Amino acid sequence: MPRTKGDHESRRRDVSEAVWHVMAARGFTGLTLRAVAAELGASTGLLTHYFPNKNALVEYALDLLEQRTAARPRREAGPGLASLRAALLDILPLTRAATDSNRIWVSSWGAALADPDLTDDYAGKYARSRANLSQRVAAAQELGELPQGDPDRIAAGAHAFILGLVVQALLDPAAFPTDHQTALLDDYLTALTTLADSRGETHRP
Amino acid sequence: MPRTKGDHESRRRDVSEAVWHVMAARGFTGLTLRAVAAELGASTGLLTHYFPNKNALVEYALDLLEQRTAARPRREAGPGLASLRAALLDILPLTRAATDSNRIWVSSWGAALADPDLTDDYAGKYARSRANLSQRVAAAQELGELPQGDPDRIAAGAHAFILGLVVQALLDPAAFPTDHQTALLDDYLTALTTLADSRGETHRP
Structure with missing residues (x-):
């Protein structure tokens, strides 16, 4: 696997983790580009590569929430x-x-x-x-x-x-x-x- | 009753109504000074006489919610x-x-x-x-x-x-x-x- 692709996927996982942690800590209402950037230790500028605006972040977060809920182990x-x-x-x-x-x-x-x-x-x-x-x-x-x-x-x-x-x-x-x-x-x-x-x-x- | 006092109380009722309508329409998360000002047809500047900041508005809104809930007619x-x-x-x-x-x-x-x-x-x-x-x-x-x-x-x-x-x-x-x-x-x-x-x-x- 080319190094750049691995980097990209690893970065995507980091972003997902950061979005999740911000929501778990501050709730959905506390989800902002600034908070995710702070959690990642990155600039808000970097985040705009992933989320051009707040709506894109919210959409992503709701998808993530559904995916993680669906993936939870079931009894x-x-x-x-x-x-x-x-x-x-x-x-x-x-x-x-x-x-x-x-x-x-x-x-x-x-x-x-x-x-x-x-x-x-x-x-x-x-x-x-x-x-x-x-x-x-x-x-x-x-x-x-x-x-x-x-x-x-x-x-x-x-x-x-x-x-x-x-x-x-x-x-x-x-x-x-x-x-x-x-x-x-x-x-x-x-x-x-x-x-x-x-x-x-x-x-x- | 002096006219100024009546005006003041009437204005307070208007503000309460506006805060309530904004919350009922947009939910608690949609409550902002700007939205309340728009509902009142007033400037955001005027609102700062009532609410110097967002926290003051939130505190007021939660009190209003409790009062109105308590005042609802009961069966x-x-x-x-x-x-x-x-x-x-x-x-x-x-x-x-x-x-x-x-x-x-x-x-x-x-x-x-x-x-x-x-x-x-x-x-x-x-x-x-x-x-x-x-x-x-x-x-x-x-x-x-x-x-x-x-x-x-x-x-x-x-x-x-x-x-x-x-x-x-x-x-x-x-x-x-x-x-x-x-x-x-x-x-x-x-x-x-x-x-x-x-x-x-x-x-x-």
């Missing part, structure tokens, strides 16, 4: 309710990486709400998250682990619960240590399951 | 579960005023996460919200409407659920019309209540 779990639980645990800020990523997501909601195109993007992203959860809910229903009823609706409830728990845990980490987050999620899932039992709608295959 | 409801439901409905973006207010709250989380002092403020605010919900949960437990167990823990779950539902409804209003938000909340409360029934822990006084 393995059996089908049905166990898989729903695993997907919800994957969202919570239970590790440093998941905490950084969630801090950036939550702090990006302000930008998403201020820009109609971005609001649409986010609506699409979260609709896909709910569809993913809905498949797991439907599988749990097939196994008789969750009540019958619209799986999309149950998934929307579960998604609401987990997003709100993320917000609470980020804003008050002392009150929401990892074991408390997990316990609250399990309370939620128990309530869903027990609903199934009491309605007498479960069917064991 | 009347009986004790116990009905009162818990009413308090949770009061949080949801079911009206224009509640939607504006929630847009500002959600878009302020980025700033809250970026500033440790502000993070502590927010942690305190949300702890007080949970304490308020916890009292209602405890009353519902007394009435045998909710399962025994730590009311703070049940309140934390309910608070997580409602905050996440706010986020979803703001980012995707088409998928979360007001009746759907209410239905999802009622699903959540039914699951909590049914948990009480199936555990056989309810006691009717």
Whole structure:
């Protein structure tokens, strides 16, 4: 591999790391060309080779956020309710990486709400998250682990619960240590399951 | 009342309205002296009489947000579960005023996460919200409407659920019309209540 190409790729990785660190530390709202340049120990001038303006930086940052979120290791779990639980645990800020990523997501909601195109993007992203959860809910229903009823609706409830728990845990980490987050999620899932039992709608295959 | 005082108070109300409108339209992240001046049809210079710098504006805006949130009309409801439901409905973006207010709250989380002092403020605010919900949960437990167990823990779950539902409804209003938000909340409360029934822990006084 020619040295220049290696240098270029290594520099790109450095830039990605710097953008990520700035966002994790200061949130999406603290992301500026100046802050990324300072993190890199480079001039703002150098950065304009990568990002001619703030919008280019924001676009890059949102792509990076999606890529890193998609690339996060996922828990393995059996089908049905166990898989729903695993997907919800994957969202919570239970590790440093998941905490950084969630801090950036939550702090990006302000930008998403201020820009109609971005609001649409986010609506699409979260609709896909709910569809993913809905498949797991439907599988749990097939196994008789969750009540019958619209799986999309149950998934929307579960998604609401987990997003709100993320917000609470980020804003008050002392009150929401990892074991408390997990316990609250399990309370939620128990309530869903027990609903199934009491309605007498479960069917064991 | 001397005319100058009336003018001054009327001008203060205008400034408050302008700050509010800018935040409701552009979110907390879009709040700048320039945007408030434009909304007022005034010069940025005039605004410096009220806000010598951006921090003064932010501080004012957060106070305004708390005051307006506190001043929002609240649903009347009986004790116990009905009162818990009413308090949770009061949080949801079911009206224009509640939607504006929630847009500002959600878009302020980025700033809250970026500033440790502000993070502590927010942690305190949300702890007080949970304490308020916890009292209602405890009353519902007394009435045998909710399962025994730590009311703070049940309140934390309910608070997580409602905050996440706010986020979803703001980012995707088409998928979360007001009746759907209410239905999802009622699903959540039914699951909590049914948990009480199936555990056989309810006691009717």
